[in-house]
Amino acid sequence: MRITGKRISESTIHRLSLYFRSLGILEKEGYVTVSSKDLAQREKLTPAQVRKDLSFFGQFGTRGLGYPVVELRQQIAEILGINRKWNVALIGIGNVGSALVSFKEFIRQGFIIKLIFDNDQRKIGSFNKGIEVHDVTNLRQMLNKHNIELVIIAVPASVAQRIVDEVVDAGVKALLSFAPTNLRVPSNVTMRTVNMAIEMEHLSFHLTNENLYYTA
Amino acid sequence: MRITGKRISESTIHRLSLYFRSLGILEKEGYVTVSSKDLAQREKLTPAQVRKDLSFFGQFGTRGLGYPVVELRQQIAEILGINRKWNVALIGIGNVGSALVSFKEFIRQGFIIKLIFDNDQRKIGSFNKGIEVHDVTNLRQMLNKHNIELVIIAVPASVAQRIVDEVVDAGVKALLSFAPTNLRVPSNVTMRTVNMAIEMEHLSFHLTNENLYYTA
DNA sequence: TATTATTTGTGAAGTAGTTCACAACAATTT
């Protein structure tokens, strides 16, 4: 796989994930090939968008026929880096953390939660879905020892930056945070934040401004 | 508040949410005014971006001085529709649903979970954070009776579309879904989907393509 | 009160992302 001189936008990456899912369904439905038109329809996009997104990474289709479902799915998996397993650590096993350890989609996509950390003595040493909860004071050594490449932050906002700093210090280059707060990471580290309150605010904005969205 | 003839982009709405949070912190820190430069710095944006975003909705600043912290925060709350309470229903009280009912940020922002629904007889009639779990078969009447304006979908992907259809049928115009599946709603309904697996795929993409992001 | 220093608000310019449109090619039909 070769990237072609253009910067890949976050929107393209996001859509690759969508294509990946649709291709899985198409595969189950028995389709052998799919056109950009059909794939676009399933994701409410334009065929040109689908073709353009894929074109950044190579030529996967056959003119007159479309894309081979199974092969394209595999190619996208490779592009997204989900044709392999990733060692994940979860920090904070409260409401959100507990939900995440039973999220089947993670395992199916190869994101394997290997370690759980908390600072609550009542939780340390207990097991969640077969994974032991470790003391967060041993964070750095444990992350290194178990080759953790990806960390999920599910601790209270007030301690999140401190934990993030430790995780970054341990050399981890990718973090997903659920803490509704601004976190700083160096530019060579990727962090994404899931902020559910902000999602709700998009909705309330739309409900509130429904009728004034355009001016006459 | 008057919208000025331009379409407001989702990115602008998202940034308004960020400004809102930063202004809350600034308020706590005792700041009376804040410049676009300072606000931008806190959110890793440009000052021009901050000013442009706000300019879509009016003129809130004073030249030479900046923006009044408390007042601007209130204005943004009004724009986002979070200067009031919203009646929310949660459908599916499993791992995710249980986490959400104890998410303090929701209540703080005025998103009040009034009703919980499930189809599991063992859960129906029980209470979660003081909210009774209702039988999902009574969905439509209950949503109407309690003037629910916003619905959170936390049921398995396999039943999500059916539930969404019922909710839309009941006249609800805004949904937040956690089911990792494509859901269809009419164009006059706003739906947002939180897909954590896709968030992880962004991260694995970046880890995988770190070095080929550009071509020499 | 005049001068200097700041900072907004916004058209214009620049950049990024999406869609168009069509040549190139493969499959299917006649």
Added chain:
DNA sequence: AAATTGTTGTGAACTACTTCACAAATAATA
């Protein structure tokens, strides 16, 4: 085998978003 149909891949055109740059306005200072 020729004609027709379908679909990709991709520059070019278009659209949307971001940043620039500066006049206008206010605050601070002398």
